[in-house]
Amino acid sequence: MRSKVYLISGAAALGGLLFGFDIAVINGALVFLRKQFQLSDLQTEVAASGLLLGCVFGASLAGVLSDRFGRKRVLLWSAALFLISSLGAALPRNLSEFTAARLLGGVAIGMESMLSPLYVAEISPARIRGRLVALNQLAIVLGILCAYLVSWLLAGLGESSWRWMFASASLPSLLFLLSFARCPETPRWLIQRADIAGARSVLMLVGSEGDLDGQIREIQETIASERGSLAEVFEPRLRRPLVVAVALAVLQQITGINTILFYGSVIFTERVAGQSAASALWANVLIGFVNLVATVVALAIIDRVGRKPLLLVAAGGMAVSEFCLGLLFWLRPASVVPILALVLSCVVFFAVGLGPGVWVLMSELFPTRIRGRAMSLATISLWIACLILTLTFLSLARAITVTGAFWTYAAVCVVTFLFVWKITPETKGKTLEEIERSWKSGKIPEPASRS
Secondary structure (H helix, E strand, O other), rough: OOHHHHHHHHHHHHHHHHHHHHHHHHHHHHHHHHHHHOOOOOHHHHHHHHHHHHHHHHHHHHHHHHHHHHHHHHHHHHHHHHHHHHHOOOOOHHHHHHHHHHHHHHHHHHHHHHHHHHHHHHHHHHHHHHHHHHHHHHHHHHHHHHHHHHHHHHHHHOHHHHHHHHHHHHHHHEEEHHHHHHOOOOOOHHOOOOOOOOHHHOOOOOOOOHHHHHHHHHHHHHHOOOOOOHHHHHHHHHHHHHHHHHHHHHHHOOOOHHHHHHHHHHHHHHOOOOOHHHHHHHHHHHHHHHHHHHHHHHHHHHHHOOOHHHHHHHHHHHHHHHHHHHHHHOOOOOOOOHHHHHHHHHHHHHHHHHHHHHHHHHHHHHHHHHHHHHHHHHHHHHHHHHHHHHHHHHHHHHHHHHHHHHHHHHHHHHHHHHHHHHOOOOOOOOHHHHHHHHHHHOOOOOOOOOO
């Protein structure tokens, strides 16, 4: 029975693969887009950011839609949007048409980024929930690696190779649509809709441990005690989890990781001496591979070590790496080997902690009835932060130099470390209902003894 919950979680995580692919494919494509459409720095930022504006809209819609129509149905809608966008982004005649297609793909990513971890959290047994939610992050980084590999393999097709890069996403989009159609709705949403028989079937399907009747009663009692309105998200007893979720979502982005994911090829070709488009794309492949390996490590240890220790290690390690990276750009000419080593260091620290840890915590902190709305607020905040970061990196680097930009991101990492250390709770090993009861009692959730 346990294998079925892994298969279901894997199908949901295909949305994460598309998330990662669509986010990262712009990295390799930008080198060719800038030449074909003669883009300025500002236009390049717009081309890279159109997807992220769509993410804000998608995350804004996801909470309300999923609470009304169900987690599964809205995820299927996102799969269809992924398919349409991947084909649309391959066919534009100008920057406006390209941005419109990417905007549509961003809506899909915004919905998936909130709903995939939410779906998995609500369908998973507590003992393995962390690793299953982290599967989505693993799928994201696998999608990033696939995007880098595809970009590198297709770069030889010439200036129009970027069209094939985007079109290639249509195949995994179709796979996501077909495979997730066979997955069940979450038991918590079914109970919220008074479908007790359906919820029992799903709990049995995923190998839920212990007394099923007791679990159903516990979920019913939890749901019955919640009004489920947006106003409830801002009630005093939920202010702390809301602050933690929103702050971590924003800090995860403004630590600067997406400057590497979006502008890596531009940084290597324009800021590091002697680097061609081909060598920059190969460096991206290496970055994607290291990102994948580090995420696998996080997947293996997140339910044993806990969320908080991994977040602390990640924030501290990124602060040191980005400070040193800025120092190397200051000591011109920048050499490719130490630059690449520090970029890889940033990626490793992020992938081990801030990448999966933030998404896991966001999916765990809130009561069932308002989890969709609350996660939507946190995810909207995340995408707004990502949009601002992406829209400003080239301009910031021009205004205060690349060194100043990376030292700014290093300072944000220090703030992140302090926030996690002083304010962020540990949720390892607790059921969603136990976490909710701890907020009601006014006590900060502490790690459970089981792992």
